[in-house]
Amino acid sequence: MKKNxxxxxxxxxxxxxxxxxxxILQTIADxxxxxxxxxxxxxxxxxxxxxxxxxPDETNEACLNSDAILLGxxxxxxxxxxxxAKVRPEQGxxxxxxxxxxxxxxxxxxxxxxxxxxxPLKNKNLEGVDFLIYRELTGGIYFGKKELSEDGTKASDExxxxxxxxxxxxxxAFHFAQKPERRKKLTLIDKxxxxxxxxxxxxxxKEMAERYSDVKVDYMYVDNAAMQIMQNPKQFxxxxxxxxxxxxxxxxxxxxxxxxxxxPSASVGKGIVLFEPIHGSYPQAAGKDIANxxxxxxxxxxxxxxxxxxxxxxxxxxxxxxxxxxxxVTKDLDPVNFYFTSTIGELISDYVSGKIPGSVKKDxxxxxxxxxx
Numbered sequence: 001m002k003k004n005x006x007x008x009x010x011x012x013x014x015x016x017x018x019x020x021x022x023x024i025l026q027t028i029a030d031x032x033x034x035x036x037x038x039x040x041x042x043x044x045x046x047x048x049x050x051x052x053x054x055x056p057d058e059t060n061e062a063c064l065n066s067d068a069i070l071l072g073x074x075x076x077x078x079x080x081x082x083x084x085a086k087v088r089p090e091q092g093x094x095x096x097x098x099x100x101x102x103x104x105x106x107x108x109x110x111x112x113x114x115x116x117x118x119x120p121l122k123n124k125n126l127e128g129v130d131f132l133i134y135r136e137l138t139g140g141i142y143f144g145k146k147e148l149s150e151d152g153t154k155a156s157d158e159x160x161x162x163x164x165x166x167x168x169x170x171x172x173a174f175h176f177a178q179k180p181e182r183r184k185k186l187t188l189i190d191k192x193x194x195x196x197x198x199x200x201x202x203x204x205x206k207e208m209a210e211r212y213s214d215v216k217v218d219y220m221y222v223d224n225a226a227m228q229i230m231q232n233p234k235q236f237x238x239x240x241x242x243x244x245x246x247x248x249x250x251x252x253x254x255x256x257x258x259x260x261x262x263x264p265s266a267s268v269g270k271g272i273v274l275f276e277p278i279h280g281s282y283p284q285a286a287g288k289d290i291a292n293x294x295x296x297x298x299x300x301x302x303x304x305x306x307x308x309x310x311x312x313x314x315x316x317x318x319x320x321x322x323x324x325x326x327x328x329v330t331k332d333l334d335p336v337n338f339y340f341t342s343t344i345g346e347l348i349s350d351y352v353s354g355k356i357p358g359s360v361k362k363d364x365x366x367x368x369x370x371x372x373x
Contacts, residue, residue, distance in 0.1 A: 002035040003067040011045045012281025013291035014072025020293040020345025021300040044089035045076035054092030071276035101269040104169040105135040107250045115258035131236035134173040135246025177238040185237040189225045261292025264299035275299040289340040292330040319351035
């Protein structure tokens, strides 16, 4: 199978984690007889520095003509710390989402028994956690009209949703909730007691629920949801919410697994799909080979699944589980006995290539190399 995959390494730790995913994808291609044509493109702060544009036309065109996109991370402190900046790295990502009509972001939330000790929750609350957050991606306050008074003392951000925007992401969430492996439950998270947009979300989802009679629907205010995700995360199956709420809640849910660096995501729409870890660019760690690449690697697994390569995706996930079970983790998960970003990538690449370890040479573990297998 031949596929054209756009690689946008992005900013900060983006290049480091993405290179590990590409390494593993190439191993998968070599092992399974696939051909991946990796097309490297600019977006974000690096694109601004080189072209003045956070999303160069060449990048947008390449994405439109690709089979899938793998993104690292976007953002740089020199723009974050400058409120007067007219051009920002994040504008490139927002523009790309609009161009590709990526209206939904899907974020799976799972836990790993070997990492339960890193979560603030008790083990009994972490066992069996398995839910997905469907976040609307191209509407709401992030895309609304923004105004700042001339004297700089008053600002506003408009939040707008149409019924059609709600229906298309809700339809995806309902369909996923119907899958045999799911529990046939959908939770809409809103703030319908205060916000008019939330009232439209609730009204629309209630109407749609009549067409999905096999799916149980419940409704939860966002402030309560923030608490429930910590107190009883097992209650959730498929979560549906608007743009800003989904952004915040999915980042909060990352503590269930042990680290923000573990979570993948897919942004879907009417055609091309973009895959990326949910973490930011983490510039403090850039160039140090300490960032967690598993969110990116699991995003690559989601991409293979989307491309119809289910067995290959499962193999990558097995490799990720193997590293975690054997304690081969990055600094965010173990500040003392940690392994480098590149070492984790090398280990998983070795795993998927068929070099399955029979034993672990713990005496060599301090080398931080895959001579440990």
